[in-house]
Amino acid sequence: MIQLNNIEKYYANKGIKNYVLRLVTTTIKQGEFVSIMGPSGAGKSTLLNIIGMLEEPTYGSYEFLGEDVTSLNERKRIELYRNHIGFVFQAYHLIDEMTVYENIEAPLLYKKVGSSERASRIADLLDRFNIVAKKDLFPNQLSGGQQQLVGIARALAAQPSIILADEPTGNLQSAQAEEIMTLFKKLNQEDGITIIQVTHSEKNAQYGNRILHIADGVVKEDVAILS
Amino acid sequence: MFKLNLKIALRSLFKNKVYAAINIGGLAIGLTAFVLMLLYINHEESYDTWSPDLKNVYQVREKHSFFSPDNEDHWQEVNDSRMANLVRENIPQALAVTRVTADWGFSSGYSVKIAHANPIMVTGMKDADSSFFQVFPYEFLQGDSESALNAPKSVVLKESLARKLFGTEKVLGKTLKVLMWRNDPGTDLTITGVVADPETPQSVSFNALMRTGEEDKVPESASNFHYCQIYARLNPVADTVSVNQSLLKVYTDHQKKSLIKRKLEYNEIYKNGKIPGLKVIPLQDVHLNPPFKLSWIEKLRPVMGISIFLLVISIINFVNLATAQSVQRAKEVGVKKVLGVYKRELIAQFLLESALQSIISLFLCVVLIEVVLPSFKHHFNVQLSFWLNPQLKMMLTQLFGLFSLVTLLAGFYPSWVLSNYNPVAVLKGSYESGLKGVLLRNALVVFQFVISITFIIAIGIMHKQSQFISNKDLGFERGELVNIKTNYDESFAEKLRRIPGVQYVATTTQVMGNAFNVPEEIMYKGKSINMNTVTVSMDALPSLGVKVLQGRLFAKTYKQDTINTVILNEAAANLIDEKPVGKSYNIKDGNKSLVFQIVGVIKNYHNEGFDKAVLPTIYKVTHLGGMSSTNNLLLRLNTSNTGEIMRKVQLEWKQAYPDYPMEYKTMDDIFADLLTENKRFLNMIILFSILSVSLSLLGLFALSTFVAKRRTKEVAVRKVLGASNLQIINLLNRSFLVLVLIANLISWPIAYILVKKWLDGFAYRIDMPVYPFLMATIVSVVISALTVSIQARKAANGNPVHALKYE
Structure with missing residues (x-):
C-alpha cells in the first residue's frame, strides 16, 4: 500500500544540511498496524507527515496505492484525504466551535455524502464508541479520552483505508490510553484498517504487529511482533 | 455545509x-x-431630474460684473432681460424662452392677502413671462400649461401652496392680492392653474408662479437694465456647442450696438483679456455650478x-x-x-x-x-x-x-x-x-492613527481660528443694532426717531447681511482706480458706530455733504494717499466729469464673511452715482431692551403699512448667521474626530488584547526571571507607542498642509500655531498608553504557572 524509496528530508541552513530523515526505504502493506518509535528528534513525526503528504520529502520517491505521490497537486491530495486517509492527533484537534456530532459529520460533508447516509454513519460511530449521550456537547465539555474517541470517530467517518496517528495517547492517562489502543487494535483486526502510529511507549507499540525503530533519521530496526 | x-x-x-x-x-x-x-x-x-423633458431645458448665463461680490466679470445666472429676445430671435433651435425673476435675497417673500384675511408672507413667489410653462414641463392638476399664463395678472400655484392657503387644490378663478414691498398698493392675481409638486428638488423652485407683467417688458433706453434669469427649451437634437458659438457671435454684435447707443467704447470696455460672453448650460448642471458660491460637491468634499x-x-x-x-x-x-x-x-x-x-x-x-x-x-x-x-x-x-x-x-x-x-x-x-502580517497590521494601526491625530490637530487650529473670528473687532458696533428689511422713507423714519430708545434711524447699501457692491472707476491725480461705492444716509455711519481715523463723518451742518463729499475706508485710503482728507477726485459720467471731495477716513468695517477682504470703499450721501433702493433700515438703540422697543416699532409699522408684515433682524443674529457655516463645519469635524479617535482606540484595545495573549508565554518566562509588573507593562506598551509616535510624525506635515489650506480661505486668519501639534502628540500617546496598559496589566498580573504548564 505504501512504498517509500530512499526518502530523505533535510533543511539547508547557511549551507549546512541538517538531515531529519536519511535514506528511508520501507513498504507497508494493507492491513498492517505499524508503530514508529524512537527518541525525541529522531524524525518520527516527519516520517508520518511525509506518509500523510503533509510534508514533501527533499529526495526519494513515495508510492501510495501504487501511485507516485512524491509531488502531488492540491486537488489530488485533497481527494486522497477525503477518501483514503484519516488523521488522529495527540492534541485531538477537534474544532471547538462544533459539537461532537458536527465534528464527526464534517469530513462527510466535505466528501459530499448524502444526508441520510451521513446520519446513519454517525449514529453507528456514536453507538460504537459509546458517546451517543455526548453528541451535542462541545469538545471542551469532554475529558481527554472522550475527546480522542471523538477524534478517532471523526477519522473513521469517511471510511478511510489508513489511519495515521501521531502519539494518539500522548496526552492521556494510562487507563484511557489502553482503551484507545485496544480500539485501534480492534479496528485493525476486525475492519482491516491499516494503522500507522508514532509512539514513545513500548507498551503501546505492542498493540501493533510491526515496529519501526528510528534514530537520527535512519531506520535502525524493523521488527515484526508475533501475537 | x-x-x-x-x-x-x-x-x-x-x-x-x-x-x-x-x-x-x-x-x-x-x-x-x-x-x-x-x-x-x-x-x-x-x-432637476423630475421630468425626462428637462434634458432639453437650458439656463442662459451672461458674463458681466453687475452684482458680483468683487466687481469683476463672472458668468452669472442673473442677466440682462434683453438676452431672452436675443436667444429667441437668433437661435433657431430654441423652441421656447422664458424670463424669471432672480432670487435677490432681499426679502424672504411677498405679502399675500386673500379676501379679508390677515396678510401672510409667502416665500418662493416668482414672477415670469407667459412662456414659463412652455419651458418647464410641470404637470397641471388644474388649468393647462398652454393658456395658464396667457393673460397678465395671473398666477399658478403649486399644489402644496394651494392646500396651505385654501385647503383644496380646486382654486381656479380665485384671486390673491400680492404686495411686493411695504407700500406696494398690491396686485390682484387670478389663479389660472395648479401644478403638482415634483418629487425631486428644483433649482428654479417656486411656490407660486406669477405673471404680473414685470417680466414681459424690456427697458426702452439702452442704458437701463432689467436683470432676470432666462431659461430656454432647445430642440432635443440641438448641439450645445454650436448653439453657444452662435450665441457668442450674436451677443458680441449686440454689445457693440448697445455700447454705441450708450456712448461707450467697445474696445475700452473689453480690454486686458476681458471678453464678452453669453452661453447656455444644461439645467441639470445648474445646481452643480452656482455662480460665486462653492458648489455642493466642493462644499461636501471635506465631508466626503x-x-x-x-x-x-x-x-x-x-x-x-x-x-x-x-x-x-x-x-x-x-x-x-x-x-x-x-x-x-x-x-x-x-x-x-x-x-x-x-x-x-x-x-x-x-x-x-x-x-x-x-x-x-x-x-x-x-x-x-x-x-x-x-x-x-x-x-x-x-x-x-x-x-x-x-x-x-x-x-x-x-x-x-x-x-x-x-x-x-x-x-x-x-x-x-x-x-x-504583523508588518501589515502595524502599518494599518499607523494609518488609523495618522487619520486620528490629523483630526485632533485640525480641531485645535480650527477652534483657535473660530475664536479669533468671533472675537474679532468688526469695525462697527453690532450690539443694539437692528436692521429692518425695507427701504428708507423719511416720514416713517421720523416717526421711529420719536420712539424713546431709538438713537438713529438710517440706511445704507452696505451692511453685514445685505451688502450691495457698486463698482466705480475714479480718477485721482491722473490715475484711474477701481473702488466700491456705498450710498448712505446722513446718520448711517454714526449709527453703525464706525471709528473715524481722519477728518470727520457726514453731518447736516455741512451743506455740500449731500452734494459731493465722500468718506473713504482705510482700504480705499491706502490706494489713494496717506493723508487724503481735503483732497478730491473725479469720476466720469458720460461726457461730464464730477468732482468729489474727501472729508474723512474711517476704519475698515466688515460686511461679508471673514473669507473676503474688506473692499476699498467710498461712502457718499449724494445720489450722484449711488442708489436709493437699499432694503436696509438701520435702527441704533441706546438701550438693551430691544424687544420692548421693537414692539413699538411694529405698532408704527402696522399703522403705516397694514398690508405688509415687518421683517427685521438684530445685527447680533446676522453676525451669528455669518459664523454658522464655519461653526457647523467645525462641529462636524469635532464629531468625526471623536468617532475616528474612538474607533482607532477600540481597534488598538482589541489588538493589544491579542498581542498580550500571544505573548503570554514570554511574559510568564520574564516574570519567572524576575521582571516586575511595571516592567512588563512597559514591555507591552513599547511596541504600540512606537507606532503611535511614527503616526504622529507622519500626520504633522499632513495636518499642516490641510489646515493651512483651510486657513488660507480666510482673508482674516491666525498664524499657524504650534501647540495643537504638541497637544495632539501628547494626547495620542497618553490615551493609547492607557488603552494598552489595561490589557498589559492583566497579562502582567497573571500567574506564570498557568502560562507555562502546557507545551
Missing part, C-alpha cells in the same frame, strides 16, 4: 463577544457616516473625505482584529485541511463570516441612520429620508454594493491568511505563522 459554516461563524462570534461587538459596532458607525453622505449626494444629484476615512478606519479595525484573531482559528484550518477541504472552500467560509458581520453592521447602520437623520437634516438644512426616499431602489442597490465591497475588503485578507496556514505547523501547536 453552508449551514454548518454559518453555525460556526455565529458560535465564534458569541465566543468573542467583545471583539465581535467592537468589529460590528465600529463598522456600523463607519457605514452610517458613509451612507448619510450617500443620501446627501443622491439628494443633490436628484436636482472624512466619511470615507471613517469607513476605512472601521474596515482596518475589522481586518486587524480578524487577522489577529486568526491564531484562534488556525487549528480549525489545519484540521479542515487534513480532512480534505479545498483552500477556496476555506476562503468562502471566512468570507461568509465577514459577510455575516457586515450584514449585522448594515442593519445597525440603518437603525443608526433613522436615529441621526433628523439632526443631520437640520444640520445640513436638507430634506432627506431613507425609507420614503423616491430613490429607495437605487439606495438599496448602493447599499448592497457597499455591503459587498466592505465584505470583500474586510474579509478577503484575513481569509487568505487563514487559508494559507500550513497544517503541519499549526497542528503541532506552533503559531509562528500567526505572526505573519
